[in-house]
Amino acid sequence: MPLHVSPAPAPALRSVLAALGSPTAVRESHTPALRSVQGSLSPELPLPVHVLDRIVPDEAAPRTHLAGWRFLIRSGERAVAAADTMCTADGWTFSHFFEGPYIVSTELAVRQAESTKTPYQPRLLSVPELYMFTLWLHHGIEDDPGSGALAPTDLLVPLAPAPPGITAYRPHRVADLLPVMTLRLGPPALPGLPEPGLLGSPA
Template sequence: MPLQVPPAPTPALRSVLMALGSPTAVREAPTPSLRNAEGPVTAELPLPVHVLDRITAQSGAVTRLTGWRFMIRCGGRSVAAAETVLTADGWAFSRFFEGPYLASTERALHQAETLTQPYQPRLLSVPGLYMLALWLHGNHAADGAEDHPAATDLLVPLAPAPPGIAAHTPHRVAELLPVLTHRVTPVPLLGSPA
């Protein structure tokens, strides 16, 4: 079943296209693949990036939208990613980057394409674990900027994943959230060292 990619805000896409059209922005980006790309580049597959703020017993995972990430493609392959952030003046280009999450995101998206249920792809960042996951939201018609993970949504940890969490293995939110909660909850100190 094809993924239902949410539309990015027009100003977010426009800011990425302006950056791609800027020789200075591309030349100064820490992305050799983008700087060396020959031929036209395109911004594709916009994914909303949500950050996991906290996990509560009442509402589960509490997230907030922090940006939109676009895959930058040239010659049929991804050469970089571009990220936008919401500022007081609206959506603005933030940065170009490359690295392991680029290929890992593509791999997870290809895996998700084979699922029978339609999903809306998003990215979920778990800063306390230095973890990024493809979040497959079951409400594929939802606004990509809103909602929180439902218990039946899927999370696919991207590589590199934290120790003990298998990359590219889909987990229901209800199964993975307790593991994440345990990992990000600080252990109380029992006393001071002697």
């Protein structure tokens, strides 16, 4: 398989397993699909979630930071939800369960990427300014999945739903997609006004 999925930090995985084993955590989650499952649940396909801090025209290396690790929660042959973890002062810990279109689109984009002949390290990249999520296919398969900048030749696969004018599931080189994303942005915020994208990123 050309995708080299990196193992998640052990404490992150343990925190998700503990949450899945907690009736309270599952019952209080906003995930009807997860609560209605009969049978075992397992966290699979761990992917590091990076955030594009800001799209700056003509910037050589877009700035990103690691926001957490995401696991697809599988029941049998299908993913019914996802679990996010975050790094705190005490280490990696469970954040929340969720469901929605990005679960299905992540699975579809990963299957599509597995059919390529080029090896990649899969990651997720959130672009809060556009409320956009992409599968980030990083060429450096041996790189630390929690660090590293977007390389111009890396591929970004927009997940559905994608912003207007950007086609979901179509792979784009970073060097080609960043200018398109930049055009989608409005003018920079005036001094003293909040910047876009600071209210959170898509699930």
